[in-house]
Amino acid sequence: MKAAIYPGSFDPVTFGHLDIIKRAAEIFDELTVSVLNNKTKTPLFSVEERVKMLEEATKNLPNVKIDSFSGLLIDYAKEKNIRVAIRGLRAFTDFEYELQIAQTNRKFSGGNLDTMFLTTSLEYAYLSSSTVKEVASFNGDISESVPDFVGKLLYKKYGYDR
Ligand code: PNS
Numbered sequence: 001m002k003a004a005i006y007p008g009s010f011d012p013v014t015f016g017h018l019d020i021i022k023r024a025a026e027i028f029d030e031l032t033v034s035v036l037n038n039k040t041k042t043p044l045f046s047v048e049e050r051v052k053m054l055e056e057a058t059k060n061l062p063n064v065k066i067d068s069f070s071g072l073l074i075d076y077a078k079e080k081n082i083r084v085a086i087r088g089l090r091a092f093t094d095f096e097y098e099l100q101i102a103q104t105n106r107k108f109s110g111g112n113l114d115t116m117f118l119t120t121s122l123e124y125a126y127l128s129s130s131t132v133k134e135v136a137s138f139n140g141d142i143s144e145s146v147p148d149f150v151g152k153l154l155y156k157k158y159g160y161d162r
Contacts (some may be wrong), residue, residue: 004031009129014127033054083112085116090124
């Protein structure tokens with residue numbers, strides 16, 4: 001069985017992430033989308049909230065599982081016996097950072113974790129969780145960036161009732 005992990009912060013999940021999830025789920029038999037529990041970052045949504053949002057947003061994709069992890073991706077992948085990590089590339093500016101992480105993961109896993117990149121669909125190339133949060137924090141329109149239920153939760157976090 002061909003399995004892959006799509007790791008990320010997903011704070012919160014956007015249409016850009018969902019595009020990558022759908023396409024990776026068509027290529028692999030099983031895709032585990034895993035939320036990083038990063039103690040050094042202060043996310044807007046808790047790991048539990050992010051997992052719940054991903055579960056809701058992917059409920060129609062039967063071969064997609066949602067999980068969370070802490071620590072190194074290579075250790076988590078080894079524990080799950082998965083050898084492929086998926087990452088989305090939006091623009092050239094993502095490339096340097098992603099290449100370095102992919103090479104680090106390959107090196108320190110002894111060649112057991114490879115990264116496969118999917119290029120983000122053009123309509124989502126500008127999207128990031130950070131910009132979505134920024135727009136939502138000023139009560140701006142994020143309807144083309146995240147599913148409605150995610151938008152509602154975002155506005156709620158920033159004290160807007162819409
Ligand atoms: O959505 P993000 O924040 O761009 O995702 C980054 C992520 C989660 C893929 C990356 O930070 C990660 O895998 N972190 C776990 C720690 C690790 O294994 N780092 C790579 C070696 S430095």
